Amino acid sequence: MSTLTGTGHLARLILRRDRIVLPLWVLLLTVLPVSYAGSFLALFPTDAERTAYATGTARNPSVVALLGPVYGDSVGALTAQRGGFLQVIVGLAALLTVVRHTRAEEEAGRRELLGATVLGRYAGLTAALLVTYAASLLLGLLTAAGLAATGLPAAGSLAYGLSAALVGVVFATVGGLAAQLTATAGGARGIAVGALGVAFALRLVGDTSDHGWSSWLSPLGWAPRIRAYAGERWWVLALPVALTVLLAVATYPVSVRRDLGAGVLPSRPGPARAGRMLSGPFGLAWRLHRGQLLGWSMGFGLLGLVLGGAAEAAGRSVAGNAALAQVMARLGGASGLAEAYLGASLGLAGLAAAGYGIQAALRMRSEEAAGRVEPLLATGVHRSAWLASHLVFALLGPVVVLALAGLTTGLTYGLSVGDVPGQLPRMLGAGLAQVPAAWVLAGLAVLLYGLLPRFTATAWAVLAVVVLLGQLGAVLELSQWLLDLSPFTHTPQVLRAGWSATPLLTLTALAGVLCAAGFASFRRRDTPVG
Known part of the structure; x- marks a missing residue:
C-alpha cells in the first residue's frame, strides 16, 4: 500500500463537506479586488486624480500599515494596494481550512476510524493540503481573469492573482504544520493564526520604516513586492514556493512520528478539580x-x-x-x-x-x-x-x-x-x-x-x-x-x-x-x- 493511498477519496470527502464554505470564500475574495478595480476606474478617471490619491496614500503610515505600500499611480497599482489586506484573509481562510480537516478531524476521533481502513499514512494531510492549494490557485486565476476583464494589463493581473494564491498556499502549509504540534484544534488554530500575526507585524514594521528589510522576512511582505502593474518582479514568486517546500519537508515526517491524537508539544495536565466557574453551562x-x-x-x-x-x-x-x-x-x-x-x-x-x-x-x-x-x-x-x-x-x-x-x-x-x-x-x-x-x-x-x-x-x-x-x-x-x-x-x-x-x-x-x-x-x- 502506498503512503498516499486514499488521498483522492479523502479529497472528495473534503470537497463534499466544504461544498458551501469553500466556494464562498473563493468567490468573495475573487470579487472584492475586481470591485476595487471597477471603483478606481469610475472614481479616478484622470491621471491627476489618481496621482493625488496615490501620493496621499503613500504618505500616510496608517494606510500603508493596513494595506501595504503602493507602487505607482495607475488603476492597477492602486487596486493591488487596496487589495493588500485581502491577502491576510486568504491566508487565514487557508490555514483554518487545513486545521479543520486535519487536527479537528483527529480530535473528533474520525481520523482514527478512517485510519483503520485502507489509507496511506500521508493521505489525510495531503488531501487537506491539495484541496486548499487548489482553492487558493483557483482564487488567484479567477482574480487575474476578473482584473484583466476590467481592462487592466494581463501581466499585472496574473502577478496579483498569483501573489494572493501563493499566500494561501504558504499559510495552508503553516496550518498543516501547526496541526502536528498540538493535540487540540484550538491550539493548532492559535499557533497558525499567531504565525499569520507575526507575518503581518513584520510586513507592517517593514513597510512603515525607512529601511523595510523586515518585510522581506514575511510572506505577506513578498506579495506587494512582486509589484503588480508596476514592472512585475516575477522572481519574487519563488520565495513563497521555496518556503512552502521547506514547511512541507518539516511537516510530513512529524505527521507520522507522533502518536495519533497527540501533538509534538506536550499537553499540559488540567487541575485535579474543576473551578467554580465550570459548575454550570455559562x-x-x-x-x-x-x-x-x-x-x-x-x-x-x-x-x-x-x-x-x-x-x-x-x-x-x-x-x-x-x-x-x-x-x-x-x-x-x-x-x-x-x-x-x-x-x-x-x-x-x-x-x-x-x-x-x-x-x-x-x-x-x-x-x-x-x-x-x-x-x-x-x-x-x-x-x-x-x-x-x-x-x-x-x-x-x-x-x-x-x-x-x-x-x-x-x-x-x-x-x-x-x-x-x-x-x-x-x-x-x-x-x-x-x-x-x-x-x-x-x-x-x-x-x-x-x-x-x-x-x-x-x-x-x-x-x-x-x-x-x-x-x-x-x-x-x-x-x-x-x-x-x-x-x-x-x-x-x-x-x-x-x-x-x-x-x-x-x-x-x-x-x-x-x-x-x-x-x-x-x-x-x-x-x-x-
Whole structure:
C-alpha cells in the first residue's frame, strides 16, 4: 500500500463537506479586488486624480500599515494596494481550512476510524493540503481573469492573482504544520493564526520604516513586492514556493512520528478539580469562547487605532474628487470626508463583527457534532440554559469588539484633530450602531442551528451576500430593493445629524424574533442531529 493511498477519496470527502464554505470564500475574495478595480476606474478617471490619491496614500503610515505600500499611480497599482489586506484573509481562510480537516478531524476521533481502513499514512494531510492549494490557485486565476476583464494589463493581473494564491498556499502549509504540534484544534488554530500575526507585524514594521528589510522576512511582505502593474518582479514568486517546500519537508515526517491524537508539544495536565466557574453551562461556555473573544477584541482594537490614524489623510486625499466623496457619503455618511471614511470603515467592522457572532453561534453546532452536548443535557442542565450560555457570546461578543473598535478609532482620530473628548463618544456610538445588524445575522445562525442544523453553513453564505451588497451596492448603484436585503443597509448614519433610532430598534426586534424561534426549534428537536 502506498503512503498516499486514499488521498483522492479523502479529497472528495473534503470537497463534499466544504461544498458551501469553500466556494464562498473563493468567490468573495475573487470579487472584492475586481470591485476595487471597477471603483478606481469610475472614481479616478484622470491621471491627476489618481496621482493625488496615490501620493496621499503613500504618505500616510496608517494606510500603508493596513494595506501595504503602493507602487505607482495607475488603476492597477492602486487596486493591488487596496487589495493588500485581502491577502491576510486568504491566508487565514487557508490555514483554518487545513486545521479543520486535519487536527479537528483527529480530535473528533474520525481520523482514527478512517485510519483503520485502507489509507496511506500521508493521505489525510495531503488531501487537506491539495484541496486548499487548489482553492487558493483557483482564487488567484479567477482574480487575474476578473482584473484583466476590467481592462487592466494581463501581466499585472496574473502577478496579483498569483501573489494572493501563493499566500494561501504558504499559510495552508503553516496550518498543516501547526496541526502536528498540538493535540487540540484550538491550539493548532492559535499557533497558525499567531504565525499569520507575526507575518503581518513584520510586513507592517517593514513597510512603515525607512529601511523595510523586515518585510522581506514575511510572506505577506513578498506579495506587494512582486509589484503588480508596476514592472512585475516575477522572481519574487519563488520565495513563497521555496518556503512552502521547506514547511512541507518539516511537516510530513512529524505527521507520522507522533502518536495519533497527540501533538509534538506536550499537553499540559488540567487541575485535579474543576473551578467554580465550570459548575454550570455559562462557565463552560466562557471557557470555550474566551480565547476567541480575546483574539477578536485585540484585532478590533488594533483596527480602530489604524482607522482613526488614517482618517484625516484619507479625507484629504479625496478632497478634490466629488464622485468619491458622494460614494463615501452614501457608504458611511458624515459632514466631512474624514468622518465619511470613518463611517464606511466602521460599517465594514460591523460586517466583521457579524462574522464573529455567526462563529460564536455555530460553536453550538460543533459541540453537538463532537458529541459533547448529549452528555451535558443528560444531567441537570436544561436545554434553554445551555443554548443561552452560548447565545450570550454570540450577542455580547459583537458589542464588545465594536465598542473597542469605536473607542480606539475615537481616540486616535480625536488626537489627530485635537478633540478626544468630543470624538471618543461619537465614534463609540458609530461602532455600536452596527451591533443590531450584526445581531440579525447571529440570530439567523441560531435559527438555522435550532431548526435546520445540517444547513448552519448557510449563515456564512448570507454573510457573503451581505458583504457583496455592501461593497458593490453603492458603487454600482444597485436597485434599492437589493440593497435592502442587507440589515446593514438599514443602519442609520449616526455621524450625521438628525438620524433616527427606529431602524436600530427594528433590527434588534428582528434579531430577538430569530433567536426566540431558534430557541423554540431547538427545544423540540432531537440531539444529536448528524
